[in-house]
Amino acid sequence: MNYPAIVRVTKTIEEAEKVKSIFFGLEREVKPGQFFMILVPGEDEIPMSVSYATNLEKGITFKVVGRATRKLYEVEEGSVIGVRGPLGNGFSLKGKNILFVGGGT
Structure with missing residues (x-):
């Protein structure tokens, strides 16, 4: 089981x-194409794409679209959240010519 x-x-x-954007300390390798399940206090888990990743810190960026993201929007520096993952099948970018086209928040 992958506990948060x-x-x-x-x-x-x-x-x-x-x-x-919310940044948090997490020492886990994240590959392109992977995501986190964010446990919002008092709400459910919601999937979030990774918008920032270093060895020691990760970040997510989101728009308020419902109850869970509204609650997550209220989270402040120093608060705690649950993070499960990274999940999904990542992929390697080494040795390839890449063009990114993105949408969303």
Whole structure:
């Protein structure tokens, strides 16, 4: 079973109206194409793409679209959240010419 890690939010940035980035300490390797399940306090788990990743810190960026993301938007620096993952089949980018086209938040 892949239990969620309880992590402390190290930084939040309000990117735009109802759009926020949340950063947290997590020492796990994340490959392109993988995602996290974020356990929102008082709500359910929701899938979130990784928007930032270093060896020691990870980040997610999201827009408020429902009850769970509204609750997650209220999370402040120093709060704790649950993080499960990374999940999904990652892929390697080494030795390839790549063009990224993205959408969403």
